[in-house]
Amino acid sequence: MARDLRGFLKLLEQRGQLRRISALVDPDLEIAEIANRMLQSGGPGLLFENVKGSPYPVAVNLMGTVERICWAMNMEQPQELEALGRKLSLLQQPKPPKNFAQAVDFGKVLLEVLRAKPGWDLLPPCQQVVIPEAKLDLQQIPMIRPYPGDAGKIITLGLVITKDCETGTPNVGVYRLQSQSPKTMSVHWLSVRGGARHLRKAAERGQKLEVAIALGVDPLIIMAAATPIPVELSEWLFAGLYGGAGVNLARCKTLDLAVPADAEMILEGTITPGEQVADGPCGDHMGYYGGVEDSPLIRFHTLTHRHDPIYLTTFSGRPPKEEAMMAIALNRIYTPILRQQVPEIVDFFLPMEALSYKAAILSIDKAYPGQARRAALAFWSALPQFTYTKFVIVVDRTINIRDPRQVVWALSSKVDPERDVFILPATPFDTLDFASSKIGLGSRMGIDATTKIPPETNHPWGEPLESDPAVAAMVERRWAEYGLADLTLGQVNPNLFGYEMGA
The missing domain is CATH 2.30.110.10 (Electron Transport, Fmn-binding Protein; Chain A)
Known part of the structure; x- marks a missing residue:
């Protein structure tokens, strides 16, 4: 070509x-x-x-x-x-x-x-x-x-x-x-x-x-x-x-x-x-x-x-637009580059619905208290484009950051707003963002949606619910025997939960 x-x-x-x-x-x-x-x-x-x-x-x-x-x-x-x-x-x-x-x-x-x-x-x-x-x-x-x-x-x-x-x-x-x-x-x-x-x-x-x-x-x-x-x-x-x-x-x-x-x-x-x-x-x-x-x-x-x-030519506007598709591709390109600069980041995602840069979801392999906040601060300074990222949500590496159901679950089950939300006021900002109180000057929010460890919390965290591995393997082997071979094993139908287009 x-x-x-x-x-x-x-x-x-x-x-x-x-x-x-x-x-x-x-x-x-x-x-x-x-x-x-x-x-x-x-x-x-x-x-x-x-x-x-x-x-x-x-x-x-x-x-x-x-x-x-x-x-x-x-x-x-x-x-x-x-x-x-x-x-x-x-x-x-x-x-x-x-x-x-x-x-x-x-x-x-x-x-x-x-x-x-x-x-x-x-x-x-x-x-x-x-x-x-x-x-x-x-x-x-x-x-x-x-x-x-x-x-x-x-x-x-x-x-x-x-x-x-x-x-x-x-x-x-x-x-x-x-x-x-x-x-x-x-x-x-x-x-x-x-x-x-x-x-x-x-x-x-x-x-x-x-x-x-x-x-x-x-x-x-x-x-x-x-x-x-x-x-x-x-x-x-x-x-x-x-x-x-x-x-x-x-x-x-x-x-x-x-x-x-x-x-x-x-x-x-x-x-x-x-x-x-x-x-x-x-x-x-x-x-x-x-x-x-x-x-x-x-x-x-x-x-x-x-x-x-x-x-x-092309044109801008509320996603999806061509620039949003380009941003999705760029997200994949500079994921390894971001890991090189901020080693604790396992993966990161810029949702298209958040204009491909206004909100970022990071997953980390958490090893010490305060690490989620450190990762968020490092992200904001890693690349020039991230200067204008308004929200950074940090989750555990076990969370699929591209699945909104898992991210919302982490936000709902792992966040105490008083402890886990922090605001950086009066930072340089996108002049096209009308939500900021002053054009060109706005605040940013970091949210620690990771599992808390002492001294971040003074009480033990509950054990996550998981299937018995032996039973799960047995069910997978016998799936056709149950007469369910025509149904995809374990696939969630998003239409059942209000995620279909227009819901």
């Missing part, structure tokens, strides 16, 4: 996971409404070939299932994502190997790093057509407006590429951009993100910040850019590690920035420090319209693209 968007579209079509739409559709509200219905039902990716007001087709919902995200990353099963995370964890905090087998494993990872080194394309497909500033009109790009209250059309899956003016280190992020005029857009990024840091450094030097936007890239690169892992490696190298081969890059026509050579479109522009415009309101991942914020203005002066380019 070719390492670009077109190769992925071909793969989806071969596997019956792409539907081409030839009917005329409007990028204003209509495309998002159709795509949202596909997302809700786990339907296929969509390619709209006849888009009102634009000569370019629009692809959406390509990463609307975890299965398709695995395909984008050259994998077939979600379990393979954790194997990738284990490799990355060796790079995160490398330790001297203790035996020959560990040395061999580490050596293999280093070889993969060498293979993942980006290459360069002198005649990149993304520059087959060059449109100078005089002819530039961003309105030709079929940007969508997902919700009726949105202030304008948006770009959501563009790679926003900037560079540190001191070190030359690039940053590749996925930030929302809002159309402002035929040649300008505002960019919405949090102050902790790489692009915002680069802009502050440029401002200190009195320089403009160069910005390139890569549209229609290999979905694998999008996953690499969305991975919040604090390793001194570029997103290009991550993408190479994800895909098993280096990403082809190209130099921009007018900027000193590298971009994916096989992207469908590249926008080249600059931000003048201090030049801001009103951005928003815009429907966001919290399930509400975000407020109006002053955001940096990008002035574009060049557009390059492939012949007959394809525009890739």
Whole structure:
């Protein structure tokens, strides 16, 4: 499969996971409404070939299932994502190997790093057509407006590429951009993100910040850019590690920035420090319209693209959305990385219903009093993304953290709110979270739902109820003899307990 968007579209079509739409559709509200219905039902990716007001087709919902995200990353099963995370964890905090087998494993990872080194394309497909500033009109790009209250059309899956003016280190992020005029857009990024840091450094030097936007890239690169892992490696190298081969890059026509050579479109522009415009309101991942914020203005002066380019997009909102599917995959990737940083964590889960980062459930192998609180505090500081996690629930390793029935049981049977709930007030917070009393400043809650040991409690804990092992084994052997072979052994029907859709 070719390492670009077109190769992925071909793969989806071969596997019956792409539907081409030839009917005329409007990028204003209509495309998002159709795509949202596909997302809700786990339907296929969509390619709209006849888009009102634009000569370019629009692809959406390509990463609307975890299965398709695995395909984008050259994998077939979600379990393979954790194997990738284990490799990355060796790079995160490398330790001297203790035996020959560990040395061999580490050596293999280093070889993969060498293979993942980006290459360069002198005649990149993304520059087959060059449109100078005089002819530039961003309105030709079929940007969508997902919700009726949105202030304008948006770009959501563009790679926003900037560079540190001191070190030359690039940053590749996925930030929302809002159309402002035929040649300008505002960019919405949090102050902790790489692009915002680069802009502050440029401002200190009195320089403009160069910005390139890569549209229609290999979905694998999008996953690499969305991975919040604090390793001194570029997103290009991550993408190479994800895909098993280096990403082809190209130099921009007018900027000193590298971009994916096989992207469908590249926008080249600059931000003048201090030049801001009103951005928003815009429907966001919290399930509400975000407020109006002053955001940096990008002035574009060049557009390059492939012949007959394809525009890739998505949109935010209350889950399930494509970003939620991406978060589920990323959860599996950085589980081993989190274990490397916080050894007592056995597993962790970010429920999609909690926006994939607002609540985290950790399981630990508890060995001493206060360990659950320590694990929660360590989690909040482990990765930048977890800065905005509002609730952390810590349970014993015997609890299946992906089963809400087991988690709720642990909360109900193991928690004394006065003893086991702790609050961290006035911490930096997500500006899109309207529940906080002050925008950008909020509190966090940790809940210790583990079995308590002295001196956490001054009375013995009850013994858990369990079946007799010998009787359980006998029943399993005789299941067909009971005349119950047509019933799945031990499987709980969630419909009996109010968990069916709409209950």
